[in-house]
Each structure stands twice: as C-alpha cells, then as structure tokens.
Amino acid sequence: MKITRVETFAVPPRWLLCRVETDDGVIGWGEPVVEGRAATVRTAVRELSELLVGRDPLRIEDHWQTMTKGSFYRGGPVLSSAVAGLDQALWDIAGKVYGAPVHHMLGGPVRDRVRAYTWVGGDEPAQIAEAVREQVEAGFTAVKMNASGRMNRLATARDIDEVVSRAAAAREALGDDKDFAVDFHGRFTVANAAKVLPHLAPYNPLFVEEPVLPEYTHRLRDLVGVSPVPLATGERLYSRTDVLPALTAGVAVLQPDLSHAGGISEVRRIAALAETFDVLLAPHCPLGPVSLAASLQVALSTPNFLIQEQSIGIHYNVGAGPLDYLVDTTPLRFHDGHLLRTSAPGLGVEVDEKAVRAADDTVAHWHNPVWRHTDGSFAEW
Numbered sequence: 001m002k003i004t005r006v007e008t009f010a011v012p013p014r015w016l017l018c019r020v021e022t023d024d025g026v027i028g029w030g031e032p033v034v035e036g037r038a039a040t041v042r043t044a045v046r047e048l049s050e051l052l053v054g055r056d057p058l059r060i061e062d063h064w065q066t067m068t069k070g071s072f073y074r075g076g077p078v079l080s081s082a083v084a085g086l087d088q089a090l091w092d093i094a095g096k097v098y099g100a101p102v103h104h105m106l107g108g109p110v111r112d113r114v115r116a117y118t119w120v121g122g123d124e125p126a127q128i129a130e131a132v133r134e135q136v137e138a139g140f141t142a143v144k145m146n147a148s149g150r151m152n153r154l155a156t157a158r159d160i161d162e163v164v165s166r167a168a169a170a171r172e173a174l175g176d177d178k179d180f181a182v183d184f185h186g187r188f189t190v191a192n193a194a195k196v197l198p199h200l201a202p203y204n205p206l207f208v209e210e211p212v213l214p215e216y217t218h219r220l221r222d223l224v225g226v227s228p229v230p231l232a233t234g235e236r237l238y239s240r241t242d243v244l245p246a247l248t249a250g251v252a253v254l255q256p257d258l259s260h261a262g263g264i265s266e267v268r269r270i271a272a273l274a275e276t277f278d279v280l281l282a283p284h285c286p287l288g289p290v291s292l293a294a295s296l297q298v299a300l301s302t303p304n305f306l307i308q309e310q311s312i313g314i315h316y317n318v319g320a321g322p323l324d325y326l327v328d329t330t331p332l333r334f335h336d337g338h339l340l341r342t343s344a345p346g347l348g349v350e351v352d353e354k355a356v357r358a359a360d361d362t363v364a365h366w367h368n369p370v371w372r373h374t375d376g377s378f379a380e381w
Contacts (some may be wrong), residue, residue, distance in 0.1 A: 001022050001023060001024045001026070001056060001057060001058070001097070002022060002054055002055060002056065002057075003020060003021070003022055003025050003052045003053050003054065003055055003056075003057050004023050004051065004053065004054075005019075005020075005021040005043065005053070006018060006019070006020050006021075006046075006049035006052060006086070007019045007021075008032075008046070009040045009356045009357065009359070009360040010038050010039070010042065010360060010361050011288075011320065011325065011356055011359040011360060011362075012124075012318075012320040012359060013316060013317045013318050013320050013321075014033075014035055014036070014038065014316065015031060015044055015287060015288040016031065016032055016033035016038040016041055016045075016085070017030070017031055017085075017290060017325070017351070017356055018030045018031070018032050018045055018085045018086060018089055019089070019286065019351075019353070019356075020052070020057065020086065020089040020090065020092075020093060022057055022093060025094075026057075026093050026096050026097055027093070027096075027353075028057070028088075028089035028090060028091070028092035028093035028279040028346065029088070029089055029092055029239065029290050029307045029347065029349075029351045030084070030086055030087065030088035030089035030090075030092070030095070030128040030263070030290055030294075031084075031085050031088060031258075031259045031287060031288055031290035031291040032044075032045050032082045032083075032084055032085020032086060032088075032296070033081060033085070033259055033287065033288075033291075034077050034078055034079050034081050034258060034260065035051050035286075035287075035368070036368050037077075037078060039087075039213035041076050041078055041081050041082050044078050044081075044082035045082045045086065045191045045258075047082075047086065048067050048082050048083065048086060049064065051063070051066055051067055051070065052067075052086065057090050057093045058090075058093070058094055058097065059093070060087065060090045060091060060094060060265060061265065063086075063087075063090060064083065064087055064262070064263070064265045064266070064275060067081070067082075067083045067087075068083055068262065069147065069337060075238060075239060075242075076238065077236070077238060077260060079257055080238040080239065080260060080261060080262050080266075081260045082162070082259060083262050083263060084195065084257075084259050084261065084262050084263035084266075085259060085263065085264075086263070087262065087263025087264055087265050087266075088258065088259075088263050088264055088274055088290060088291075088347065091105075091263075091264045091265075091294070091297070091346070091347070092346040092347045094346070095292070095345045095346030095347065096346045098345070099345050100345055101297065101300075101342065101343060101344060101346065101347075101348055102264065102294075102297035102302040102346060102347060102348075103298075103300040103341070103347060106264075106268060106297065106298070106301040107191045107301050107378075108301065109300045109301060109341055110300070110301060110302065110303050110305075111299075111300060111305070111341070112340070112341045113310050113335070113338040113339065113340050113341060114142060114296055114299045114305070114338060114339045114340075114341075115141065115142065115143075115306075115307050115308065115337060115338050116140070116307065116308045116309070116310050116334065116337060116338065117140065117142035117143055117144050117179070117308070117309060117310075117337075118135050118138075118140050118142075118143055118144075118310065118312070118313060118314075118341055119143070119144055119145070119286075119311075119313070119314045119315065120132050120135060120144070121146060121166075121315070122146050126164045128145060128169045128170050128173075129169040129172065129173045129374070130146055131143075132169070132170050132173035132174060132180070132310065133173045133219045135239075136173065136178065137202055138334075139334060139335070139336045139337050140178075140334070140337040141177075141178045141179065141336070141337040142178060142179040142180065142181070142206065142307060142337065143170065143174070143178075143179075143180050143181075144180065144182070144183055144209070144309070144332045145166065145170060145180065145181075145182060145183065146182075146183050146185060146197070147163050147166075147182045147183060147184050147187075147188075148162065148163055148184075148187060149187075149207075149381075150187075150373060150379045151187045151188055151192065152373070153189050153191075154189070154191060154192050154195065155192050155195055155196055159196075160195070160196055160199055163182075163196055163199070163200070163201075164190075164199045164200065167180070167182060167200050167205065167216065169310065170203070171203040171204070172349060179205075179206040179307075180203075180205055180206065181205055181206045181207050181208070181209060181232070182205050182207075182209065183198060183208075183209040183210060183309065183366055184208060184209060184210055184211045184212075184373060185209075185210055186210045186212055186213035186214070186236075186298070186344070186378075188211060188212060189212070190212050190216060190219045190222060190223065193211040193223055194222070194223060194226050194227075195210055197211070197226070197227040197228070197229055197353050198226075198227070198228055200229050201228035201229055202256060205229055206230070206307070207229065207230040207231065207232040207253045207282075208227070208229050208230070208231055208233070209232045209233065209235075209253075209255065210233050210234065210235065210236075211223055211227075211231055211233070213236075214233070214236040214237060214242075214303050214367075216255065217237075217245045217246050217249070218245060218249075218281060219244075220233065220246055220249035220250070220251060221248075221249040221250060224249055224250035224251065225250075230252035231250075231252055231253070232251060232252065232253035232254070232255055232282060233245065233246050233251055233253075233254070233255060234251075234253075234254045234255035234256050234257075234261075234284065235255050235256070235260070235284035236260075237256065237261065237338075238260055238270055238373070239260055239261065239270075240266070240267060240270055242261075242275055242334045243270055243273065243274070244273070247274060247277040247279055248271065248277075251279060252279060252280065253280045253282050254270065254271075254274045254279050254280070254281055254282070255281075255282050255283065255284040255305060255309075256270045256271075256281075256283060256284065256351060257283065257284040257287075257291075258283055258285065258291055258295045259285075259287055259294075260284075263294070264294055264298060265284065265295065266304070267298055268298060268301075270368075271298065271302045271304060271305070274304060274311075275304045277290065279304070279342070280304050280305070280306035281298075281299075281302055281304055281305045281306060281343045282297065282305075282306045282307045282308070282309065283298060283308055283309065284297040284309055285308065285309045285310055285311065286309060286311045286314055286316060287311055287322075287323040288311070288322050288325065289325050289326050289332060289349055289351070290347065290349070290351065292308075292310050292311070292322060292332060293331070293332070293348055293349040294325040294347055295308055295310075296304050296308065296339055297311075297348065310322075310339075312332070312334075315349050320359065322354075322355040323353060324355065325350070325352050325355055325356055325359075326328075326349055326350065326351065326352055327350040327351070328349075328350055331344065331348050331349050331372060332349065344352060347364040
C-alpha cells in the first residue's frame with residue numbers, strides 16, 4: 001500500500017483539513033491548522049507531502065521522524081501543525097487498515113467516556129451566569145471562560161473586581177459539584193497574574209489557563225510559588241522539549257493541541273512525560289471535528305487525562321461548526337457532559353467529503369483581532 005495523494009481544504013469558520021489517499025482506496029483525514037494562518041500551514045502540508053507520496057502510510061513513526069527532523073530548520077507552530085494533521089491522517093489510515101480504533105493501537109482504553117467542557121462568554125465576557133446555567137441545563141459538568149478582554153499591564157481595582165465577579169457568578173451558577181476554568185490567554189504580565197490569582201482562590205476554579213505568554217514560560221515557577229490556584233499551559237507549546245520547562249516549573253495541567261503539537265504521535269509522548277511530573281493532560285481543542293476526534297483517541301488511552309476542550313457552540317465558530325462536516329454526528333454527541341468511547345476504526349468519525357469539498361475556500365481567511373489600549377499602545381490578544 002502506498003500514499004498516492006495529499007489534499008487540503010480550507011473550510012469555514014477557520015479550519016484546514018487534509019485528506020491522505022492510498023492506492024488501496026483507504027482514506028485518512030487530519031486537521032493541520034494554525035488559527036489565522038491556515039494558508040501558511042497549507043503550504044507547509046504541500047511541502048511535507050513530498051516526503052509521503054509513494055510511501056507506505058503504516059510507517060507512522062518513520063514518517064513523523066522524517067517530517068520533523070528531515071530538514072535543518074525545525075519546529076514552530078506552522079511546521080508542527082502541518083505534521084500534526086498529516087500524523088492524524090496516517091493514524092486514521094492505520095486504524096482503518098487494521099480494523100481498530102486508534103486508542104486500541106495506543107494500548108487500549110483506560111476509560112469508557114471522556115469528560116468535556118464547553119466555553120461560555122466571548123473574548124470580552126460580560127454576562128456569565130446565564131450562559132453557565134444554559135450549559136448546566138445542557139448536561140455539562142464543566143465550563144471555561146476568559147478572565148478578561150483587554151487587560152491593563154497592572155490590574156486596577158476595577159479590573160480585579162470584574163475578573164472576580166465573573167468567577168463568583170460562575171461558581172454560584174454551577175454550585176459546588178461542577179467546575180469552571182479561567183483562561184488568562186497570556187494577556188497578563190507575570191506581576192499582574194501574581195496580583196490577580198489569589199483573588200480567584202475563594203471560588204475554586206479547576207485551573208487558570210495560560211497565565212502568561214509562552215515566551216515567559218521561564219517565569220512560570222514564580223507564579224506556581226504564589227498561586228493558590230492550579231495553573232495550566234501548553235496550547236502554544238509544540239513538542240516535548242517545549243513543554244519540559246513548564247513541567248519543571250510545576251504547572252498542574254498540560255494542554256497540548258493535537259493539531260499543533262505534532263499530532264497523535266507527539267501528544268502521546270507529551271502525556272507520558274507529563275505523567276512523570278504528576279501533571280494532568282487537558283488537550284486544547286477549539287477546532288474542528290478531526291482535531292476533536294484525534295484528541296478523544298488520546299484521551300481514551302491516557303491514564304493522566306483530566307478533561308477535554310471542544311468547540312461545539314464556541315463563539316469563534318461563525319458560519320459552520322464541527323458537526324457540519326461529518327456524515328454521522330453520533331460520535332461527537334454529548335451524554336451528560338461526556339463523549340462516549342466507540343469502536344469505529346481509525347479516528348472514529350466519517351468526514352463528509354462532499355461537504356468539505358463544497359466548503360473549500362468559500363470564505364475569507366480568519367484573522368484574530370488586533371487590540372489596543374486606550375492610550376493607543378498594542379494590547380496582547
């Protein structure tokens with residue numbers, strides 16, 4: 001069996017899918033994308049496909065090594081995301097060839113269902129309580145929300161009150177038996193995060209995500225030492241070597257993205273590394289159906305898994321959602337806030353190829369907004 005063709009599809013709202021075809025007619029799907037840089041990653045996929053066409057798709061590890069280490073310049077979000085999507089597609093092919101779900105090939109399931117959380121609010125959240133209650137009524141046991149929109153470099157009393165009041169509203173709406181996480185999105189300086197984190201402790205968030213930008217991972221130890229709240233990071237870290245400083249700093253939760261951090265092959269290794277530090281895994285996934293399906297295969301077979309992000313209903317998804325590109329949406333339907341283990345081969349979902357081809361390049365490429373403070377200076381997004 002040989003790989004004969006690799007195709008990519010830029011689909012709404014902001015995703016890139018790839019299709020890997022073999023001469024035996026087995027098709028694998030992946031999701032290689034950097035949000036806001038889909039066209040750039042598309043070029044990287046095309047370049048990497050030259051290493052795959054004509055070769056055996058079942059040599060997954062050999063392909064991963066070649067794609068990641070076969071050139072002088074390595075790593076970074078664009079290349080690792082291109083590798084991630086292709087790696088997902090190769091695992092999908094392997095599962096279909098062997099007639100087994102990917103999690104069986106990763107050692108078998110360690111759980112039968114995967115707890116997921118859903119987003120509430122937007123980039124500049126206002127009313128939280130009502131949104132949280134809606135998700136509780138829908139059966140979710142956990143939600144995540146942004147701490148703030150634009151944030152002063154050192155929080156004012158009003159800034160802190162606004163962050164804390166939203167946390168308090170979320171806790172009141174959830175009660176004591178459900179969870180909420182708070183995403184700082186790297187919008188806080190180290191000093192600012194240290195100033196704000198203690199104020200959140202009375203509301204017992206599950207974790208605070210990305211308290212500072214990944215450029216300042218070397219400062220995470222300072223925050224771990226003063227934070228009464230568990231800290232999480234990892235969505236903008238792309239390899240075992242990238243996550244190691246965060247692990248040694250003492251974070252509680254690691255959040256690699258299956259479409260950014262080298263795919264199933266590398267995230268599986270990242271999870272094992274995290275386990276040696278007694279750190280839990282909560283895969284980042286504000287993306288599409290293939291990325292979520294790949295995340296679930298890792299979650300089902302990872303002992304130190306905590307909770308899964310997913311984008312169904314997220315505020316970013318305008319014009320389409322993950323379920324719009326599936327033939328059968330059953331595998332991604334929620335049951336009391338959980339996704340259930342299935343025995344379908346490969347990634348466990350069937351992509352609607354007709355819908356994907358029809359949607360390809362039908363909208364302008366998504367870009368994140370550029371924010372500025374009131375004095376006109378650039379604000380971290």
